[in-house]
Amino acid sequence: MSPVLEARNITKRFGAVTALSDGSLTVEPGEIHALLGANGCGKSTLSKVIAGTVAPNSGVLRFNGSDIAPRSPRDAEALGIALFYQELSLVPQLSVADNIFLGHERRTAAGFIDAKQLRHDTEALLQRFAGVAGDGFSADAPVSTLAPDQRQIVEILKVLARKPRLIIFDESTAALDRRQVEVFFDILRSLKADGVSSIFISHRMDEIFAICDRITVMRNGVTVTTLTTAETDRDTVVHAMVGELAVPQRFARNSAVAAEPRLVVSQLSSRRLDSVSFDARPGEILGLGGLQGQGQSAVLRSLFGAEPLTDGSVVLDGKTLTLRKPADAIRAGLAYVSGDRGRDAAFHGRSIFENIAAASLVKERRRLVWPNQLKQRFIDAAAALNTKYDGLDAPIGSLSGGNQQKIFISRWLATNSQVLLFDDPTKGIDLAAKADFFTLARGLADQGASIIFYASEDSELLSLCDRILVFNSGAIAAELTGDTLTAFHLTNAAYGKAA
Amino acid sequence: MNRATLLLTNPLVLATLSILALLAVGETLSPGFARGDQIIRLLTVSAILGMVAAGQSLVVIGGREGIDLSVGAMISLGAVLAGNVMAGSDGGIVPAILVAGGATFVVGLVNGLGVTFLRIPPLVMTLGMTGVVQGGLIVLSRGIPSGNAAPSLMSFVNRPLLLGVPGILWLWALVGIAMWFLLRRTQLGYAIYAMGSNERAAELTGLPVRLIRTLLYGLSGLMAGITGVVVIGYTGNSFVSVGDQYVLPSVIAVVIGGISLAGGSGNYFGVMLGAIALTLLQSVLITLQMEFWGRQLIFGGVLLLLMLLYGRTKQLRV
Numbered sequence: 048m049s050p051v052l053e054a055r056n057i058t059k060r061f062g063a064v065t066a067l068s069d070g071s072l073t074v075e076p077g078e079i080h081a082l083l084g085a086n087g088c089g090k091s092t093l094s095k096v097i098a099g100t101v102a103p104n105s106g107v108l109r110f111n112g113s114d115i116a117p118r119s120p121r122d123a124e125a126l127g128i129a130l131f132y133q134e135l136s137l138v139p140q141l142s143v144a145d146n147i148f149l150g151h152e153r154r155t156a157a158g159f160i161d162a163k164q165l166r167h168d169t170e171a172l173l174q175r176f177a178g179v180a181g182d183g184f185s186a187d188a189p190v191s192t193l194a195p196d197q198r199q200i201v202e203i204l205k206v207l208a209r210k211p212r213l214i215i216f217d218e219s220t221a222a223l224d225r226r227q228v229e230v231f232f233d234i235l236r237s238l239k240a241d242g243v244s245s246i247f248i249s250h251r252m253d254e255i256f257a258i259c260d261r262i263t264v265m266r267n268g269v270t271v272t273t274l275t276t277a278e279t280d281r282d283t284v285v286h287a288m289v290g291e292l293a294v295p296q297r298f299a300r301n302s303a304v305a306a307e308p309r310l311v312v313s314q315l316s317s318r319r320l321d322s323v324s325f326d327a328r329p330g331e332i333l334g335l336g337g338l339q340g341q342g343q344s345a346v347l348r349s350l351f352g353a354e355p356l357t358d359g360s361v362v363l364d365g366k367t368l369t370l371r372k373p374a375d376a377i378r379a380g381l382a383y384v385s386g387d388r389g390r391d392a393a394f395h396g397r398s399i400f401e402n403i404a405a406a407s408l409v410k411e412r413r414r415l416v417w418p419n420q421l422k423q424r425f426i427d428a429a430a431a432l433n434t435k436y437d438g439l440d441a442p443i444g445s446l447s448g449g450n451q452q453k454i455f456i457s458r459w460l461a462t463n464s465q466v467l468l469f470d471d472p473t474k475g476i477d478l479a480a481k482a483d484f485f486t487l488a489r490g491l492a493d494q495g496a497s498i499i500f501y502a503s504e505d506s507e508l509l510s511l512c513d514r515i516l517v518f519n520s521g522a523i524a525a526e527l528t529g530d531t532l533t534a535f536h537l538t539n540a541a542y543g544k545a546a
Numbered sequence: 547m548n549r550a551t552l553l554l555t556n557p558l559v560l561a562t563l564s565i566l567a568l569l570a571v572g573e574t575l576s577p578g579f580a581r582g583d584q585i586i587r588l589l590t591v592s593a594i595l596g597m598v599a600a601g602q603s604l605v606v607i608g609g610r611e612g613i614d615l616s617v618g619a620m621i622s623l624g625a626v627l628a629g630n631v632m633a634g635s636d637g638g639i640v641p642a643i644l645v646a647g648g649a650t651f652v653v654g655l656v657n658g659l660g661v662t663f664l665r666i667p668p669l670v671m672t673l674g675m676t677g678v679v680q681g682g683l684i685v686l687s688r689g690i691p692s693g694n695a696a697p698s699l700m701s702f703v704n705r706p707l708l709l710g711v712p713g714i715l716w717l718w719a720l721v722g723i724a725m726w727f728l729l730r731r732t733q734l735g736y737a738i739y740a741m742g743s744n745e746r747a748a749e750l751t752g753l754p755v756r757l758i759r760t761l762l763y764g765l766s767g768l769m770a771g772i773t774g775v776v777v778i779g780y781t782g783n784s785f786v787s788v789g790d791q792y793v794l795p796s797v798i799a800v801v802i803g804g805i806s807l808a809g810g811s812g813n814y815f816g817v818m819l820g821a822i823a824l825t826l827l828q829s830v831l832i833t834l835q836m837e838f839w840g841r842q843l844i845f846g847g848v849l850l851l852l853m854l855l856y857g858r859t860k861q862l863r864v
Contacts, residue, residue, distance in 0.1 A: 353750060374752035383750065391750055394743040396811050405740050408733045409752035416731050458751070 049112055051076045051244045052097065052128075052213055057106030059092050066092040068268040070106070074213065077242045079235055081255040081276075084265035084288055085538070086339065086503065090248060093265070094215050097246070098130040099123035111212065129211035131219055137201060139191035144169035146190055147205045172204050175237060196227040203234055214238070215246045220254060232258050250338050252281055252542040266290050285542065289534045298489040298511050305329040309497050310466055312350070315359035319345040321522040323359070327466070327497040332488060334512030335501040337541045342521035343501040347468040350499075351383040352376040363466065377410050381466045382459035384452075386474030386503075392455040393443055400425065400439040403458045410462045421461075428457035431490075433483045449480030456484070467491065469500045473507060485511055505537050517541055557804025557812075557856070561819035564802075568826040576833045586711065588825055590703065593718035594776055596821035598792050599799040600725055601654075601769030603817050605668070606800050607729075608762045609742030609809025616657060616672040617770040617796050619679035620650045621789025624774020626683055629693020629784040636698045646771045653679060654767020658760030672763075683786040691785040695778045703779035714776060718818075725814035734758065742809030794842075798849045799824050806856065824848075 050073045057070035070093040074080045082090045095101040097108065099117030108115050110126055117123035120130060137146050144165050152160040153168070169186040176184075184197050193201065206214055216235075220228050235245055235258055247259055255262060256276060263273045264287040271287050308326035315323040320342050327333050335343040348354040350361060352370035361368045368379050376383070385391035394402050400418065403425045408416060425439060434453040436446055443451060452472065459467065469488070473481045488511060492498050502508050508515055509532060517525040517540035525540035527533075572579035598617050605612040624646035631645050632638030653675065660671040707713035729735035741748040741755045749755050770789070778784045802820030805812030827848070831841045 351750075372752070372754075373750055374754065377752040385750070390744075390746060392744075392747050394740050394747060394810070397739055397743050401736060401739065404736060405748070405751035405753060408736060414733050416733060416736060 050074060050109075051078075051111060052246075053107070053109040054093065054097060055107040055109075057093060057096055057108065058104045059096060059101060060104055065268055067096070067103070069270060070096070070265070070268070071270040072097075072246075072263050073273070074244045074246060075260075076212075076244055077239050078260045079239055079245045079247055079258055081259040081262040082246055082248045082265065083255065083262055083284065085505070088265040088288075089268040090265050091217070092268075093270075094130070094217060094246060094248060097123070097213075098128060098215055100130070124209055124211070127210070127212035129206045129209055129214045131202065131206050131214055131216045136205075137190045137198060140189060142187050142189055143173075143184070143193075143201055143204075144186040146201055147172065147208050149205075151208065168208070169204075172207060175207075176200055176204070176234065196230050199227065199231065200234065207238075211243065213244045213246065215248070217248045218250070219247075220249055220251065228254065250542065252284070256281070264288055281539070281542075285535060285539045289538050298485045304331045304513060305495075309364055310499075311362040312346075313360045313362075315346065315349060315356060315361075317345065317349055317354060317356045317358075319354075319521050320349065320356075320359075321520065323521070323523055325516055325523065325526075327499055329465075329495045329497055330492050331514065332492050332498045332500055332512050334508040334515035335499065335518060336505065336508050336515045336527075336537050337518035337524065339503055341518040343518050344470050345521065346518075347383060347470045347499065347501060350376065351381055351468055353383070374409055377406060377462070377464070378412075380464050381468060382406070382462060382464035383468045384456055384459060384470065384472045386471035388448075388452050388455055392458075393451065395444060397443060398440050399429075399436055399443055399446075399454055402443045402454055403428065403439075403461055406458045407461050410464075424461050425457065428460035429454065431460060432456060432487050447477075449476040452476050453480065453483070456487070465496050467496055467498045469498065469502075471501055471503050473502065473504075481507075505534060509534060509537065519543060557802065558816050558819060561802050561804075561816060561823050564823045565819065565826060568823065568830055572826065572830045572833060575830065579829070579833065586706075586715070588829060589715055589718075589822065590712060590780070591828075592818075592822040592825040593714050594773060594780065595792060595795055595799055595825060596718055596818050597721055597776065598770050598773040599796045599803075599817050599821055600721055600814060601766030602796045602800050603725070603803070603805055603812070603814055604738060604762045605766045606805050606807060607742045607809055607812060608738050608759055610661075610745060610759070611668055611807075612661075612742070612759075612762070612809055613668050613797065613807070614654075614657065614672050614763060614766040614770075615669065615793055616653075616675040616679065617766065617773075618789040618791070618793035619676040619683075620653065620767050620770030621774040621777055621792055622683055622784070622786055623653070623679050623789075624650050624771030625778040625784035625788050626687055626693060626774075626786060627771075628775040629695065629778045632694070632696045632699070634694035634696060636696045639696050639699055642696075643772065643775055646775050647768050648771075650771025650774070651764050651768040654770075655760060655764040657767065658763030661763060662756045662759045680786065687786055689786060691783050693778065693784050695782050699775070699779035700782060703776060714779075717776075722814060722818055729813060734761075738762065739810055742811070744810075794845055794849070795821075795824050795828075798845060798852070801849060801852050801856070804856075807853070 052074040054070060054072045057067055059067040067089040070089055072093060082094065084090045092101060096103045099120045099122050102118065110128065115126055117126060147169055148165055153164045155161045166186055173186060181194065181197060183192060190198060190201060220231055238245060249255055259276050261273055261275050262284060264271045264284060266288060274284065305328045309329050310327040312326065313324045323346055335346065337343065345354060349356050352373045352375050361370060363379055370376055404421060407421065422439060429436065432453040434457065435450050443454065446454065473484055488498055500512060515527040515532060515537065516523045517527065517537065527536050569580045578584065598621060602614055602617060605614045627649055628642035628646040632642040657672055657675050660666045661668050702713040705712060708716060729738065737748065737753040737758050740753060741758065745755055774789060777788055799817055799820035801807065802823055803812060803816030805817065828841060831844060
């Protein structure tokens with residue numbers, strides 16, 4: 048049997064960045080095929096090329112045995128390739144039937160929507176999911192009355208109504224709970240039984256092993272290997288994802304980590320956290336790892352009093368903290384640097400002096416501001432990071448992104464805080480600025496500060512941290528120290544296996 | 547953009563140039579327009595506008611679409627209360643200031659609470675408050691002009707006090723210095739700019755944003771109430787709509803002064819110039835014997851023109 052889809056040597060450049068240098072993927076009819084890789088490995092770009100939303104620079108794309116070059120999602124859809132959107136695209140006020148055929152309604156001779164035909168077609172589609180759809184699910188039901196997993200089914204029916212031969216599911220299970228995932232898998236299996244092929248993109252290794260026939264692994268824009276699920280195991284897959292990574296440059300510790308913890312966090316719970324406990328010592332850089340959005344930022348923001356906690360305690364230097372607002376955390380000696388500096392840090396249009404000053408004024412309860420008393424301290428703080436700027440009176444907008452971030456870090460250096468919470472602080476800054484940041488972070492730790500550092504890039508965590516807590520679904524899934532501080536263990540833990 | 551155009555789009559330069567141009571026009575139309583005692587007269591009227599615009603400035607700089615449309619009603623409230631409390635006697639001046647300032651401060655805080663905690667858009671909140679205060683005033687005073695200014699208050703506003711300059715102008719200068727000190731030398735001032743520029747970032751540096759925003763509306767009410775006391779000193783008695791004419795000019799003065807309606811920028815010095823320029827414009831129009839509707843039309847036009855002009859320069863600067 049010939050494959051339904053064959054993508055070979057696909058390349059795609061965005062300006063100077065090569066997102067995809069050799070993307071290949073073969074999908075058989077009726078196959079559920081996993082596409083797997085770390086963030087930025089090119090799997091998204093490859094699936095977008097297949098779905099027609101991105102045009103490749105070169106390469107061969109064959110579908111049902113003939114060459115294709117879809118220019119838009121509509122082109123791809125007409126060929127029989129559908130992309131399943133997780134973002135709900137339903138109109139709540141309309142019925143299930145109306146939603147399914149929205150924009151593709153059959154018309155009567157007079158040009159009106161053929162309601163009878165619409166209903167008939169919908170019933171035929173619903174038939175397939177009679178077993179899993181649950182109560183209150185009918186062609187006439189308004190979508191607003193449906194449960195979330197029923198809406199998911201409507202989304203899928205919407206895709207199926209176009210009679211595709213291949214469906215791309217990108218992170219489709221990310222928002223679903225266990226029971227809903229089961230329903231979703233039932234749907235995938237019934238599609239498979241009808242000979243429809245699926246490309247399944249997910250970060251959940253358990254799900255991939257539960258449902259997929261084969262796994263294609265990508266790394267750095269290249270397809271590394273395709274494995275048959277039944278003949279492989281998780282370690283092999285993780286090794287393929289991580290590869291023989293060059294060991295990142297270590298910013299090694301120069302002084303001992305104190306034995307006594309400074310910060311003891313117990314049972315932190317909130318909407319996004321599930322009983323998180325850990326401690327941090329003076330001199331230590333503690334990393335928070337895992338896939339994006341697993342609670343790492345939530346921990347940092349909660350410790351800083353910027354997100355409410357439902358339970359848990361935070362003890363700093365033997366004192367229990369009440370963290371109702373950021374000012375509480377700041378006065379206790381905590382500092383928080385966000386990677387989203389435009390949203391969380393920048394006072395646009397204001398001077399560099401003002402951008403640095405705010406935190407010091409709050410921490411030291413300075414009701415009156417005498418700039419000359421503060422200037423030297425701010426200049427020293429900015430110098431510690433090699434910040435390039437044209438005087439404290441220059442507007443913040445006159446600096447490059449990297450230098451702006453240095454100013455926002457200086458804001459906290461000037462307060463002499465001893466517990467630094469870094470929330471993906473190097474996002475979108477240049478390499479030189481990153482190196483300055485690493486040197487500074489290590490230097491501060493050597494002088495006795497405690498640093499808790501979340502980075503979306505694993506290599507940054509591995510090069511800087513003394514210890515890494517790996518997060519999954521708002522809880523700590525693993526703790527990596529010493530020999531387990533490797534890309535392999537980090538990836539393995541992030542994808543849901545205890546180290 | 548070259549240096550010359552940069553200078554011309556600087557609000558302070560623009561305001562100063564308009565002041566000089568308007569003086570020249572006025573003098574041409576009606577010789578004696580720019581005479582010393584006339585200028586003192588103009589500045590006195592500017593001071594009244596400038597003081598109410600001080601509170602308006604704080605609210606606008608604080609951001610989140612900050613604007614206080616209730617300043618007119620607050621001036622009326624302050625004037626009516628002050629007039630009735632002092633009832634023409636000098637001994638009543640201090641109580642009058644306390645009652646007028648206290649009442650408008652509290653009403654302003656209510657504005658602030660609505661904007662901050664109930665998240666009512668400032669435009670709607672302060673417009674609604676205008677209706678409430680005006681209605682209340684009519685009920686209280688039965689719509690008849692009431693209350694009299696104390697003689698000392700009238701002379702403070704209208705007669706020379708020191709160096710040939712009336713007390714009201716010294717007071718305005720004091721307000722100017724106080725505004726500079728507040729904005730440039732206190733944590734509160736730094737916080738106002740910070741939250742006007744980026745509220746989320748201000749919260750993440752520990753600034754008590756919600757408390758401050760509530761306070762800003764209270765201060766705007768207070769400044770309007772004090773302005774009301776000055777107004778009754780200027781006119782001699784008070785009536786329930788005496789403050790209405792200041793609402794639009796207070797916003798225009800702020801904008802002429804270079805404070806962006808988006809918040810987080812500008813200073814009060816520019817607003818003082820803006821108040822003078824606007825008062826001059828009004829005088830020139832009156833000299834031209836233009837009717838009230840014509841002046842309203844031109845004022846509105848000036849505001850929209852400025853929005854257009856500053857909106858553009860802001861885009862160019864990015």
